[in-house]
Amino acid sequence: MRIKNLLIALSLLMLSLALLSGALAQKKGAQIKREPPRIEMTLPKGIALSALSQTSAEIKKIRPEIPDKTLKADADIIEATLPQIVSQFNKIGLTFDDAVWASQRGWKTARLNSPLKLTPQKPIDSSSFVDYVTTDVSAKIVRWQIQNENPDIDATVLAKDMLLIDKAQPNIVAAYEKLGWTATDARSASLVAWKRARLDSPLGPSETIDVQSLVESTTEMGIMVFTSEPDQADVFINSVKIGTTNAQKNEPLRFFVDGQKVTVRFIKANFLPQDLDCFAKGQDTVICKAELKRQ
Numbered sequence: 001m002r003i004k005n006l007l008i009a010l011s012l013l014m015l016s017l018a019l020l021s022g023a024l025a026q027k028k029g030a031q032i033k034r035e036p037p038r039i040e041m042t043l044p045k046g047i048a049l050s051a052l053s054q055t056s057a058e059i060k061k062i063r064p065e066i067p068d069k070t071l072k073a074d075a076d077i078i079e080a081t082l083p084q085i086v087s088q089f090n091k092i093g094l095t096f097d098d099a100v101w102a103s104q105r106g107w108k109t110a111r112l113n114s115p116l117k118l119t120p121q122k123p124i125d126s127s128s129f130v131d132y133v134t135t136d137v138s139a140k141i142v143r144w145q146i147q148n149e150n151p152d153i154d155a156t157v158l159a160k161d162m163l164l165i166d167k168a169q170p171n172i173v174a175a176y177e178k179l180g181w182t183a184t185d186a187r188s189a190s191l192v193a194w195k196r197a198r199l200d201s202p203l204g205p206s207e208t209i210d211v212q213s214l215v216e217s218t219t220e221m222g223i224m225v226f227t228s229e230p231d232q233a234d235v236f237i238n239s240v241k242i243g244t245t246n247a248q249k250n251e252p253l254r255f256f257v258d259g260q261k262v263t264v265r266f267i268k269a270n271f272l273p274q275d276l277d278c279f280a281k282g283q284d285t286v287i288c289k290a291e292l293k294r295q
Contacts, residue, residue: 052078055104059111066111066120073123074111078103081130088134090243090252091188092195094141102137135187139165142191146198152205153198160208161198165190168211168218175219179283185255186218192255193218217257222280224262225253228290233268258282266290 052075060071086099110116110124110132143158169187176186193214197203226235228245235242235252243252245266256262260280267273271292278288 051100051104055107059108062112063117063120070121070123074107077124077126077129078107081126084130085133087243087249087251088184088188089138091185091254092138092142092191093242093254094138095240098138098141099133102133102141106133106137134184138188139191142195146195149199150205154206157206157208158198161194164209164211165194165214168215171215172218175215181223185223189221189255190214190218193221196257220258220282221255222258222282223253223285224256224278224280224288225250225285226264226266226288228266228268228292230268230271230292233266233271233290233292236265236267237262256280262288264288266292268292270295 056071056075060066060068082099082103085103086096089095089099089102106129107124110129116122116124139162143162147153147155147158168190169183172190173183173186176182176189194209197209197214197217203209226243226245227247227250228235231245231247233245235245237254242254245251254262258280259282262278262280263275264278265273265275272295274290274292276288276290278286280286
């Protein structure tokens with residue numbers, strides 16, 4: 001009888017251990033299932049290609065008469081011009097993601113709301129596409145940023161601002177060309193000046209910008225080019241990566257107002273990070289260069 005009781009107790013103990021083990025395993029499995037997979041590194045090119053594929057499918061759904069071959073040619077052109085668009089966007093503080101979004105927006109506009117819709121077999125023009133994305137679409141992103149930071153500014157006021165910016169471009173371009181800069185530089189600088197006028201000046205939310213003041217503030221800005229020795233160092237401002245040093249292309253570069261202090265960090269694998277304070281100079285180009293030391 002005693003042995004029988006011992007066997008019963010032992011069986012109950014083994015059953016309890018089995019149930020406890022199963023519960024722990026189930027709990028552990030549930031914990032693992034709840035944890036999202038971690039992405040250790042970003043893959044910008046993959047993100048861009050995924051966006052291109054999605055936009056291509058959206059265009060095809062609306063305009064099925066566009067040949068797949070043409071859409072593939074469009075995608076190849078956009079992929080090839082994306083670095084140029086990213087470079088221009090970086091100048092005004094916009095990101096890689098902004099450039100990808102703007103490219104998709106520009107592609108859909110070209111295919112669905114431009115004269116190109118009359119020639120479905122014809123691919124987009126590379127030069128016209130870059131010009132549209134870096135001028136029209138980039139301005140819309142800056143407008144969104146302004147309104148997002150100050151919702152009191154009405155959309156109609158910002159729309160009037162954009163018309164005045166276009167009106168001011170000939171004078172701004174003329175001033176920039178005298179300094180050896182380009183019309184694209186002039187456009188980029190005017191967007192930076194617009195954003196500063198809206199968010200960092202006494203300009204009221206119902207007031208439109210003054211054209212003469214915009215021209216003056218834009219033409220008084222300076223360019224800062226970030227370089228490093230050795231080359232190919234990542235450049236960060238306020239913990240945000242703005243690009244990678246490239247001596248051949250003089251990149252990255254940005255526009256700043258005269259005398260503005262810019263705190264920047266340079267990071268390159270196998271080298272010690274370096275922090276620098278550089279100061280912009282109006283109507284001039286300042287080289288902010290890091291001399292990196294090996295670890």
